[in-house]
Amino acid sequence: MANGETVTTIRVRYSETDQMGTFYNARALEWLECGRNEHFRTIGLPYTEVESRGVFLPIIEAHIRYRGRARYDDELQVVTRAAMSGNARVRFDARICHRASGAPVVEGYTIHACTGGSGRPIRPPDWFVDALGGRPPRAS
Amino acid sequence: MANGETVTTIRVRYSETDQMGTFYNARALEWLECGRNEHFRTIGLPYTEVESRGVFLPIIEAHIRYRGRARYDDELQVVTRAAMSGNARVRFDARICHRASGAPVVEGYTIHACTGGSGRPIRPPDWFVDALGGRPPRAS
Amino acid sequence: MANGETVTTIRVRYSETDQMGTFYNARALEWLECGRNEHFRTIGLPYTEVESRGVFLPIIEAHIRYRGRARYDDELQVVTRAAMSGNARVRFDARICHRASGAPVVEGYTIHACTGGSGRPIRPPDWFVDALGGRPPRAS
């Protein structure tokens, strides 16, 4: 299941609502992170271990489409997959939908660099790349 | 200055940092909102007034590029501009940089629908469109 | 189990850490809310239903003791109980500890007023008071 999809269930917190009565837009990025976290655990490489082995994944790009409302206490599913993007980046694609109805809430992706603890870019080690499903095929 | 750029100064809060020692990625969306808020006030149409006159601007898309680090207590500038995008959408472009050095931190945009209080899409009224610099020219 | 303790399990999110490497202090109040939410569901009265039946519980006081560290990805348990406090207030007591070791993280309480939708204090209806275990005995 190294490169499959991981499903994470969350419940909209009161603190995540805003005065429009739906979730505040920045929370979507926090939910995507919950999805990444669970995805790493599912592929056998908890992100705490990634960092403790000296690989950090600072975000360099994020894109979100807001597809539908979600309200306080709604149960949502974050569906996440990941793949290397080039030699030194990781891309996560995610969609968030209502657990019961499947109605879409958010779609998006984030792209992350691979760095060492000092913030300097590194070529990610094999144990990391392998867990993410390997390097992408080279364009010929 | 109705359609120029608005500069908003913020300071990175301790609550906005994460264990990597820089700001947590979702905070960028909150800072973009601070920029939109100040931009509306600057063009003479505080967003509180927009909502009290019955126009809401739920976000439908966001894109962020993370360009550099920012740490606790750093002073940042959010530079924001806005324009109608088609007949019923508003697009805000923003860049965030360090106040002292100008070093880039974030670049991004958000796109917002225009709705009434019930969440139903509306064609935005003239007072709103005019404040945003008018409708875009039609492609011929 | 109307007036027992409810146990809610949460996992510390990356977004909840700060540069000190532990959770940011304000997150404790958000976790207490997760506990209240789950407690209401457990006693058969989801808080969404409380609000939809016209009872709101704005917070009027909070007290937190920080007892220990918790780090990104740690699993925590929020143990919550609730009782009427006087005729028109509700008090929630909570403690948060590490799921595996039981080591304490946070202890605290919040006190909430009962209001109608307009924010005006109300005497809470019987269905609400009964779910919370009834009115406290009067001092003689």
Next chain:
Amino acid sequence: MANGETVTTIRVRYSETDQMGTFYNARALEWLECGRNEHFRTIGLPYTEVESRGVFLPIIEAHIRYRGRARYDDELQVVTRAAMSGNARVRFDARICHRASGAPVVEGYTIHACTGGSGRPIRPPDWFVDALGGRPPRAS
């Protein structure tokens, strides 16, 4: 003015509201931190410098009374003072009120331990204690 009160002005962000239409309760703790930050700068000892000189101030207790509503875009003032509490703790007292009317929003305090970078309690150095107004008189 080493030990006087510091006034910090903030504006309620959209992200700080919740579906009740006022600020979400945990934001109060973030605002208190904004006040502490500004207070340290005002007494000539920015908190970034405190940490870079090896003194950390993890929170050990917080108490908040919610005194009134504040809505999106309201301008608030955080009035903060600080003093040593015993030999190795610092206590900050704060009140938050509406800038225009002075109407109260929040009153509270936080108590912080003094630790080194490893999290171990330390007796705070003189430069720190002096900036905070000195050690409290000993009870006789």
